[in-house]
Amino acid sequence: MDLLDGFGTVLTAQNLLYAAVGVTIGTLVGVLPGIGPALTIALLLPVALRLDDPTGTLIMFAGIYAGAMYGGSTTSILLNTPGESASVATSIEGYQMARRGRARAALATAAIGSFVAGTISTVLLTFVAAPMASLAVTFRASDYFALAVLAMVTVTAMVGNSIVRGLMSLTFGLFLGLVGIDSLTGQARFTFGVPELLDGIDVVTIIIGLFAVGETLYIASRLRDLPATVAPLEPPGRGFAWLSRSDWSRSWRPWLRGTALGFPFGALPSGGAEIPTFLSYTIERRRSKHQQEWGKGAIEGVAGPEAANNASFSGVLVPLLTLGIPTSATAAVMLAAFSYFDLSPGPQLFEKSPDLVWGLIASLFIGNVLLLALNLPMIRIWVKVLQIPRPLLYTGILVFATLGVYAVSGSIVDVFIALAIGVVAMFMRHLEFPVAPVILGVILGPMMEIQFRRALLLSDNDLTIFVRRPLTLILLLLAVAALGLPHLPRLIARVRGRGGAQRLAFGDED
Amino acid sequence: MSSATPEEADVGGAAPEAATAGSGPLVAGALLLAAGIALLWQAVGTGIDNGVTLGGPTLAPIIVTGLWVAVALSYLIGELRKRGWRIRRAGPAAGSAWLMPVLLLVAIAGYAVVLKYTVVGYVLSTAAFILLCARLLSTRPLREVIVRDLVTAVALALTIYLVFTRLLGIALPAGVLPL
Numbered sequence: 001m002d003l004l005d006g007f008g009t010v011l012t013a014q015n016l017l018y019a020a021v022g023v024t025i026g027t028l029v030g031v032l033p034g035i036g037p038a039l040t041i042a043l044l045l046p047v048a049l050r051l052d053d054p055t056g057t058l059i060m061f062a063g064i065y066a067g068a069m070y071g072g073s074t075t076s077i078l079l080n081t082p083g084e085s086a087s088v089a090t091s092i093e094g095y096q097m098a099r100r101g102r103a104r105a106a107l108a109t110a111a112i113g114s115f116v117a118g119t120i121s122t123v124l125l126t127f128v129a130a131p132m133a134s135l136a137v138t139f140r141a142s143d144y145f146a147l148a149v150l151a152m153v154t155v156t157a158m159v160g161n162s163i164v165r166g167l168m169s170l171t172f173g174l175f176l177g178l179v180g181i182d183s184l185t186g187q188a189r190f191t192f193g194v195p196e197l198l199d200g201i202d203v204v205t206i207i208i209g210l211f212a213v214g215e216t217l218y219i220a221s222r223l224r225d226l227p228a229t230v231a232p233l234e235p236p237g238r239g240f241a242w243l244s245r246s247d248w249s250r251s252w253r254p255w256l257r258g259t260a261l262g263f264p265f266g267a268l269p270s271g272g273a274e275i276p277t278f279l280s281y282t283i284e285r286r287r288s289k290h291q292q293e294w295g296k297g298a299i300e301g302v303a304g305p306e307a308a309n310n311a312s313f314s315g316v317l318v319p320l321l322t323l324g325i326p327t328s329a330t331a332a333v334m335l336a337a338f339s340y341f342d343l344s345p346g347p348q349l350f351e352k353s354p355d356l357v358w359g360l361i362a363s364l365f366i367g368n369v370l371l372l373a374l375n376l377p378m379i380r381i382w383v384k385v386l387q388i389p390r391p392l393l394y395t396g397i398l399v400f401a402t403l404g405v406y407a408v409s410g411s412i413v414d415v416f417i418a419l420a421i422g423v424v425a426m427f428m429r430h431l432e433f434p435v436a437p438v439i440l441g442v443i444l445g446p447m448m449e450i451q452f453r454r455a456l457l458l459s460d461n462d463l464t465i466f467v468r469r470p471l472t473l474i475l476l477l478l479a480v481a482a483l484g485l486p487h488l489p490r491l492i493a494r495v496r497g498r499g500g501a502q503r504l505a506f507g508d509e510d
Numbered sequence: 511m512s513s514a515t516p517e518e519a520d521v522g523g524a525a526p527e528a529a530t531a532g533s534g535p536l537v538a539g540a541l542l543l544a545a546g547i548a549l550l551w552q553a554v555g556t557g558i559d560n561g562v563t564l565g566g567p568t569l570a571p572i573i574v575t576g577l578w579v580a581v582a583l584s585y586l587i588g589e590l591r592k593r594g595w596r597i598r599r600a601g602p603a604a605g606s607a608w609l610m611p612v613l614l615l616v617a618i619a620g621y622a623v624v625l626k627y628t629v630v631g632y633v634l635s636t637a638a639f640i641l642l643c644a645r646l647l648s649t650r651p652l653r654e655v656i657v658r659d660l661v662t663a664v665a666l667a668l669t670i671y672l673v674f675t676r677l678l679g680i681a682l683p684a685g686v687l688p689l
Contacts, residue, residue: 050678164585168542171578175549178574182567187560189571190549213618220610220647389655391647392662395640398618402639403670406622415622419615426611431538449570456565463564 003126006358010366015056019363022060023370026067030087031075031385034215035397037068038329038439042207043404045337054341055356059363061337062317065330066118066364069273069310070371073110074382077302078103078231086273086309089281093294093301098231100297104379108242109251109299110306111375116252117259117307118368121314124263126361129350132322136347139323141455142465146475148448151325154268154482156437163483165433172424173441176201183446184453196413203336205405206442209418210435212401214425216394221426233383242376251303254284258307265308266315268327273312280304314364321345321357325444329436332443536593539586546578610646617642631685636667 009015029040041061048057069086076091077098090110097106139147156166179190180200191197236242243251258280265276284304285294294301319325324345326332338345343353350357375382405418428435459465467473553571562568621639624630640663648655671689674680 047678047680050680164581164588167577167581168585171574171581174574175578178571185567187567189556189567190552217611217614220614221607389648389658391644391655392640392659394647395643396666398614398643399636399640399666399670402618402621402625403674406625410626412622412626416619419618423611423615427538431535445570445574453565461564 002130002354002358003362005354006360006362007365009055009355009359010059010362014053015059015359015363016366018053018056018060019063019366020370022063023067023070023367023374025060026064026069027071027074027371027374027382028067028385029064030068030071030073031382032071032388032393033075033079034219034394036211036330037065038207038333039211039397040064040068041330041333041337042204042211043400045204045333045340046404046409048337049340054343054353055359057341058334058337058356058360061334062360062363063367063370065334066310066313066367067371067374068330069313070111070114070375071382073114073302073306073309074107074375074379075386077106077110078233078383079386080231086277086312087306088274089277089305090302090309092281093298095231096295097297097299097302101232101234102297102299103231103233104236104242105244105247105299106297106302107379108376109247109303111372112243113251113255113258113303113307114310114375115368115372116255117262117309117311118314118371119365120256120259121263121266121311122361122364122368125314125317125364128267128318129322129357129361132318133347133350136322139347139471140469141451141458142469142472143475144323144325145448145451145455146466146472146479147319147323147325148444148451150475150479150482151319151327152437152440152444152448153479155327155440156434157483162432165431166437169428169433169435170437170441173438174445175441176206176421176438177442177445183450194413196411201417201442202409202414203333203439203442205409205414205418206421207333207439208401208404209421210425210438212397212404213418213422214429214435216398216401217422217426218429219390219394221430233379247299250290250299254280254300254304255307257283258304258309259311262308262311262313263315266312266327267318268315273309273328276308276312277305280308317361317364321349321360322347324349324447326440329439332439335443535589536586539582539589542582543579543586546575546582550575550579613646614643617646625683629683629685631687631689632682633667633671633687633689634685636670637663640666 010019025040025044026037029035029037041064044061044064048060051057072087073090073094076087077094080091080095094106094110097103152170156170157163175190177200179197181188181191181198188198258276261276261280261283262273265279266273281301281304284300285298288294288298288300290298290300316327316331319327320331320334322345324335324338326335335345343349343356401418402415406412406415425435455465456463465472466476550572553568553575557568557572560566560568562572617639621635624635625632628635641659644655644659644663645652648659671682674682675684675689
């Protein structure tokens with residue numbers, strides 16, 4: 001019944017338009033290298049505030065997130081340059097298929113697999129979200145503190161190939177989150193006498209600095225290092241939706257297995273889609289009856305990871321909507337979007353704003369259909385997008401970045417803060433420090449501190465509150481265990497893949 | 511079907527592996543450690559002045575900056591051990607690679623200053639900024655791309671201005687143009 005109401009919300013001309021705009025922009029930024037969903041949502045946040053329509057805006061942002069997952073596969077397959085990190089596994093077999101004149105089959109199995117996975121995982125989200133929200137009502141401050149610790153530790157440990165670098169990035173984010181006036185006591189922290197810093201550093205400024213300025217400076221510092229060629233798109237062959245009978249029969253099982261991996265990994269605080277996509281790649285490779293094709297373009301290697309990628313997106317929404325805990329950089333920006341509209345995701349959201357929650361979930365079903373229609377028949381348009389001259393692309397990113405920071409806030413100090421963070425981000429990229437933990441530190445740090453202090457206040461400064469409550473203790477123990485988890489995908493990649501451990505570390509912007 | 515021109519495509523794409531050779535990581539580690547110690551010093555100083563309590567505002571800064579120092583030290587030691595405690599010089603090409611980011615930074619800062627403190631206005635300054643950045647980032651001769659860049663610069667600047675001011679109601683400086 002709730003979902004039906006959600007469809008009632010989304011099936012209005014205005015909200016359908018938001019969904020359509022969202023998935024189109026999402027596909028565009030997924031296709032384009034250098035700009036991901038986190039940055040796009042951050043750039044659109046000030047504009048979205050003007051629209052003053054939280055439901056429509058969040059439907060659009062969810063469309064951007066989902067669209068970027070679809071669009072990323074196009075770049076991986078045709079350019080061997082993943083538009084976003086979750087598409088790295090797809091590029092291994094996908095680009096080989098394209099090189100052998102099977103680009104359309106690779107694109108089709110990716111798009112249809114994404115559709116299947118997106119739809120199934122949204123059904124799962126529908127059934128899991130409400131019970132999870134009811135359970136979340138019983139969560140106490142100490143549990144939220146432990147959850148935030150778990151999310152930070154797992155994401156930090158998993159997005160990079162070095163825990164020390166991940167921790168350094170996280171610490172930098174935690175520090176940025178501390179800047180400004182303490183919300184409980186009003187004491188200024190790390191403001192260095194700059195009045196503009198008293199309000200803290202806006203998350204939009206940080207994201208633009210990290211992803212737009214940092215990425216462009218990084219590209220500028222290695223102008224001639226990165227040759228890239230778009231693979232040709234062959235004429236359509238026989239078969240339904242560019243897939244032959246054999247392609248269909250080899251794809252459907254990987255789609256389902258990928259979905260089964262993607263959704264739970266997305267729902268866990270494990271950093272989004274990187275882990276399930278690589279796990280899917282590894283499992284499909286092991287199960288395949290066409291071992292000789294691996295490394296030369298095996299369709300299962302595209303079908304499975306792409307399904308896992310899209311299924312993880314619905315999974316990410318489970319902790320975001322029910323607990324207010326982001327498990328990826330994009331989810332962190334979406335959380336910021338909620339707070340811009342004075343909404344706080346968590347169990348109360350389901351009670352206070354059911355229209356918004358169920359409208360958002362219903363929009364995912366609609367978005368999936370729109371994305372399938374956008375991606376396959378209009379593939380030639382996206383190929384054209386891939387050929388946008390890179391100097392103009394990065395210049396455009398800088399123009400929108402400056403617009404996002406300055407034109408809206410009118411503060412030149414914000415521009416210089418974004419530039420400073422951009423310089424740091426450029427060196428982080430050169431030295432292989434992952435960027436996503438910075439955002440999670442900025443968002444989760446203050447949340448963690450407030451819950452920690454609240455828990456202490458309620459327990460009369462008794463620290464044992466964090467070990468007396470079983471749920472808190474379990475979550476904290478899981479956080480300790482999570483520090484060892486990154487070795488799992490690295491070992492699998494080392495045994496099965498080709499340099500997968502290195503690839504996991506790159507492009508953590510989504 | 512088609513392929514991107516190599517000259518244009520060469521600036522896009524994934525980073526296969528960042529160059530970690532040379533003394534870069536060591537310098538970064540030393541700077542991180544120094545910054546961490548300075549911030550920890552400030553956090554501890556504030557803690558001494560205001561008192562440190564479990565639920566107070568001074569604890570988190572001490573923990574975070576303390577973690578910063580510990581992680582930076584661990585990173586620095588890791589890098590030193592990797593190199594057998596020898597510091598190598600960066601390659602000869604390393605210097606020239608940093609010119610472009612510095613020029614871009616100056617361009618962005620200059621663009622923001624022009625927007626804020628002059629009457630040039632959004633459209634003219636943005637068009638000029640686009641032309642300048644596209645030139646900095648391009649590896650092709652100017653005469654091959656000038657028309658394309660000029661058209662893009664004017665069209666993008668005008669479109670953004672009109673969409674933001676007319677459709678979204680976000681004020682941008684009109685400047686000297688009669689817009």
